[in-house]
Amino acid sequence: GEDVEQSLFLSVREGDSSVINCTYTDSSSTYLYWYKQEPGAGLQLLTYIFSNMDMKQDQRLTVLLNKKDKHLSLRIADTQTGDSAIYFCAEKWDSNYQLIWGAGTKLIIKP
Amino acid sequence: DTAVSQTPKYLVTQMGNDKSIKCEQNLGHDTMYWYKQDSKKFLKIMFSYNNKELIINETVPNRFSPKSPDKAHLNLHINSLELGDSAVYFCASSLPGQGNNEQFFGPGTRLTVL
Numbered sequence A: 001g002e003d004v005e006q007s008l009f010l011s012v013r014e015g016d017s018s019v020i021n022c023t024y025t026d027s028s029s030t031y032l033y034w035y036k037q038e039p040g041a042g043l044q045l046l047t048y049i050f051s052n053m054d055m056k057q058d059q060r061l062t063v064l065l066n067k068k069d070k071h072l073s074l075r076i077a078d079t080q081t082g083d084s085a086i087y088f089c090a091e092k093w094d095s096n097y098q099l100i101w102g103a104g105t106k107l108i109i110k111p
Numbered sequence B: 001d002t003a004v005s006q007t008p009k010y011l012v013t014q015m016g017n018d019k020s021i022k023c024e025q026n027l028g029h030d031t032m033y034w035y036k037q038d039s040k041k042f043l044k045i046m047f048s049y050n051n052k053e054l055i056i057n058e059t060v061p062n063r064f065s066p067k068s069p070d071k072a073h074l075n076l077h078i079n080s081l082e083l084g085d086s087a088v089y090f091c092a093s094s095l096p097g098q099g100n101n102e103q104f105f106g107p108g109t110r111l112t113v114l
Helices: none
Strands: A004-006 A009-013 A018-024 A029-037 A043-050 A055-058 A061-066 A071-076 A085-093 A099-101 A105-110 B004-007 B010-013 B019-025 B031-037 B043-050 B053-057 B064-070 B073-078 B087-094 B109-113
Touching: A004 A085, A009 A018, A018 A029, A018 A085, A018 A105, A029 A061, A029 A071, A043 A055, A043 A061, A043 A071, A071 A085, A099 B043, B004 B087, B010 B019, B019 B031, B019 B087, B019 B109, B031 B073, B043 B064, B043 B073, B053 B064, B073 B087
Parallel strands: A009 A105, B010 B109
Antiparallel strands: A004 A018, A018 A071, A029 A043, A029 A085, A055 A061, A061 A071, A085 A099, A085 A105, B004 B019, B019 B073, B031 B043, B031 B087, B043 B053, B064 B073, B087 B109
């Protein structure tokens, strides 16, 4: 069946780069997403990548997609305290309203 | 403000009670969702409606009954509340087939069952 997996925690020092990884099982994914959930708030779309792309860059964020290995990563350069949040990976199939969600990675920033 | 809104934000109640959570979106979206997020932050889809019709109904106790009076509203009614129902419930909406199908989330309703 479908599955999206992520590590539950990542701890980095302020100013370093954070790399959050995700693996998924379904090769028919059309879009893959990273959502951010700050404490006490709902989820917000941070960035996404279409399945025919390998990389997408948006300011401090870089998304890498390896379709062969079904691996998605989110790199946050120069990590700041405001980046503390839970980051959810999700995939969408072609003809399905539903997103398949990972368990979320809690990003902890050390001073 | 264009957004997904939910009421109430907090709900504390006794076991056995019946309660409702309301959700409204003014984004013009066709599809709305209810998610449950447990204490470990796992996010689980419960229901999805498209144009007032149920399209996703995951394995959820039938004590949970969604109602969509129109495509801008999706309410969640819970009967005979149990301790295990304590969680944060998120409503979301999207416009499938348009662009990246981003889901927009409400702020959540924290339900505590005593």
